[in-house]
Amino acid sequence: MSKDLKLIKVIFWDFDGVLMDSNAVRDLGFEKVLEEFPKEQVERLLNFHKANGGLSRYVKFRYFFEEIRNEAITEDQILLWAERFSIIMKNLLVNPNLLINETLDFVRQNQEKYRMHITSGSDQEELRYLCKSMSIENLFESIHGSPKPKKQWVKELIDSHDYNINECVLIGDSVNDLEAAQFNGIHFYGYNNNNLTVYNTNLFKFL
Template sequence: MLSEYKVLLWDFDGVIMDSMPVRSKGFELVLAAYPKKQVDQLMAFHELNGGLSRYVKFRYFFEEIRKEAISEEEVLALAGKFSEIMLSLLIDQTLLIEDSVGFIRDNWQNFQMHIVSGSDGKELKIINDSLGLSGFFKSINGSPTPKKQLVEEVLSANQYDKNEVILIGDSINDYDAAVFNNISFAGYNNTGLKQLSENYIEQFTCNSGK
């Protein structure tokens, strides 16, 4: 199926790295001073919206759950603490998803590959550099730019034919970004996405390159 495309846009969390449990722990640590019931509400939102950035999630916590204003500076400070925790925990080879990473290593010369993630862009580059993955990707793109815009910018900057591009993700936010940009979508590592796209990937070993 993937051999029909020339360009693969990859989400990161849950697709290349099994990082969602670590990211959940990060929110709990950063917000440890707040009521557990409220933090649990954020965790539910976080798990349903894996593709959204931490900036959006911190704003949601204060504005929607706590019903209080939060400044841009305060959001950035929380995101900074979160990033410190992530870098201490995510530079870990054992968290890589062998199925997808094996496909990337075997096929990076057969496709143009980019990462488009809701995670912080600077943090993503450090993690991928540290784990020896950066060389497989033409670019690594993350928040605070929203995913829909990240995809749009990659398509525009490289003048890709949209018919030759597919986004591989594990959340509804990834699907939304693909639809918004009129490109194909392949769900992975989340069976709830099977109903949204016929391109669901059960296992990458079944999807060889060209």
């Protein structure tokens, strides 16, 4: 890891695009679950989804119906759409070939050096199912996802473990990951997204 992070003791990992090359599959999932709606509306959602990779599907489905379709939607309806999406994701993502070996090899080689958690915008139940199905859940101290926002999970983990924020870093591939790190006053390293450099962030490199 970069010498700039030599004092780091805790790593919060994003999942999609960082530990798993799943972003394109997530795109396909939204296309499939919303295939009954006009393509132009689904395309607008996909643009929002790609620009806000760290946000949960619950936020994205609400955005689709309220902001794009100008329709009211209840929490129960959002949960139903999220469950439909999750069924598609479980079928498509249990694929070890999608795992990003570079980051997972780093995790395996440094389990004794860092305390590591997954904090993702993906659905928590689905995320834990995927990690267990591909035998990587034991690489992390804990695995957390939506509907609780990423920034809240990071805060709760810092508080519950009494972590020193100066010794924590969040590694992610979206501006939402950067915002979660900034919200909690911890370090941030971008990964797999050169566009993050416009925010004056460093990119995570393996040495």
